[in-house]
Amino acid sequence: MTSDTSPPGPAPESPGAASGPPSAASRAASAASAASAASAASGPPDADGVDAQPPDAEGRGRRLRIGRLRDLALVPAIIAIAIVGYFVNPVFLSSDNLINILQTMAEIGLLVLAQSLVLIAGKMDLSLESTFGLAPGLAAWLIVEPGVTHGLGAVPGWAGIPITLAAGAVIGLINGLLIVRFRLHGFVVTLGMLIVLRGLLTGISGGQTFFGLPPSMMYLGSTIWLGVPVSVYVCFALFALGIVALGYTRVGRSLYAIGGNPDAARAAGIRTDRVLWAVLVIASVLAALGGLMLSGRLASVAAAQGNGAIFTVFAAAVIGGVSLNGGKGTVFGAFTGILLLYVIQNVLTLAGVPAQWIAALNGAIILCALIISRITSGRAQE
Numbered sequence: 413m414t415s416d417t418s419p420p421g422p423a424p425e426s427p428g429a430a431s432g433p434p435s436a437a438s439r440a441a442s443a444a445s446a447a448s449a450a451s452a453a454s455g456p457p458d459a460d461g462v463d464a465q466p467p468d469a470e471g472r473g474r475r476l477r478i479g480r481l482r483d484l485a486l487v488p489a490i491i492a493i494a495i496v497g498y499f500v501n502p503v504f505l506s507s508d509n510l511i512n513i514l515q516t517m518a519e520i521g522l523l524v525l526a527q528s529l530v531l532i533a534g535k536m537d538l539s540l541e542s543t544f545g546l547a548p549g550l551a552a553w554l555i556v557e558p559g560v561t562h563g564l565g566a567v568p569g570w571a572g573i574p575i576t577l578a579a580g581a582v583i584g585l586i587n588g589l590l591i592v593r594f595r596l597h598g599f600v601v602t603l604g605m606l607i608v609l610r611g612l613l614t615g616i617s618g619g620q621t622f623f624g625l626p627p628s629m630m631y632l633g634s635t636i637w638l639g640v641p642v643s644v645y646v647c648f649a650l651f652a653l654g655i656v657a658l659g660y661t662r663v664g665r666s667l668y669a670i671g672g673n674p675d676a677a678r679a680a681g682i683r684t685d686r687v688l689w690a691v692l693v694i695a696s697v698l699a700a701l702g703g704l705m706l707s708g709r710l711a712s713v714a715a716a717q718g719n720g721a722i723f724t725v726f727a728a729a730v731i732g733g734v735s736l737n738g739g740k741g742t743v744f745g746a747f748t749g750i751l752l753l754y755v756i757q758n759v760l761t762l763a764g765v766p767a768q769w770i771a772a773l774n775g776a777i778i779l780c781a782l783i784i785s786r787i788t789s790g791r792a793q794e
Contacts, residue, residue, distance in 0.1 A: 633708020
């Protein structure tokens with residue numbers, strides 16, 4: 413028996429399907445398919461409900477210009493407050509007063525820089541204010557002679573700066589170990605560290621102030637270069653370095669990626685744990701350096717040094733545009749935030765306003781900044 417092995421012929425076509433113009437239904441289906449493909453290519457709608465367009469050079473340039481304008485948002489406010497300060501007291505624009513503003517701002521400014529880096533990475537470090545006091549306090553405790561405020565006199569005076577910076581690095585490593593390695597909540601960890609470090613400073617100092625600091629510990633806070641304190645140069649240089657690092661380097665961009673979406677950053681190949689650990693260590697070292705500059709200016713380390721400074725730090729960072737949710741903000745914005753706060757404080761001081769009202773103003777500024785951020789972003793803050 414043989415079978416027919418010839419290939420089967422084409423299936424019969426329905427009448428009118430092989431020839432003739434397409435029907436109205438066919439044309440409508442083709443148009444709908446094209447519209448769907450175009451919509452898919454354009455991407456999902458953005459936060460404002462407008463379809464996002466493919467990025468192009470013009471769009472990137474527009475966003476860059478808008479970002480730069482946002483960074484400069486506080487500059488008119490600083491100028492306006494300075495004009496008001498001149499009318500309140502002409503001494504405000506004197507060179508001595510302006511240098512005083514910059515010098516006092518430089519010390520807390522390093523805390524603001526440190527906290528801004530941590531916030532952009534999506535974390536929060538409350539222990540910075542205690543590191544600000546303990547790191548130079550530990551160096552003073554080891555260096556100052558035994559007869560002077562509980563000193564040990566165990567190490568030479570030149571070791572003041574290395575000990576201070578090393579203490580900051582160790583504190584950052586401990587924070588990183590607890591937050592990054594053991595996955596503990598950063599807010600709770602750093603709150604506990606704040607209390608522990610504050611207690612350690614009180615314990616080693618006996619609740620007293622360390623005096624008789626060696627020249628090495630006073631250099632950064634008391635030396636003058638060309639009529640300007642060294643601490644101002646250090647502060648400006650570190651802020652400039654931060655602006656370049658976050659704006660023009662791959663590591664800086666990874667901070668924004670981690671703060672915005674850590675899972676997506678990890679999927680993109682960013683070593684999130686290593687970056688977060690490095691940020692926590694750098695932030696603690698900056699806090700220690702800021703405390704060293706304050707100790708050098710005052711030629712002492714108080715048992716309460718840095719106490720309550722975290723509120724000013726958060727106020728400056730928030731009004732400077734750094735998001736508490738992570739992934740947003742700039743170093744320059746944080747700089748203008750702390751500068752604005754210290755200009756306002758100086759004007760109020762020259763006007764004879766009591767110090768307690770200045771503290772209340774910092775809290776009010778934080779609340780106002782949060783409200784403005786909520787209104788402009790349209791996003792709930794959790």
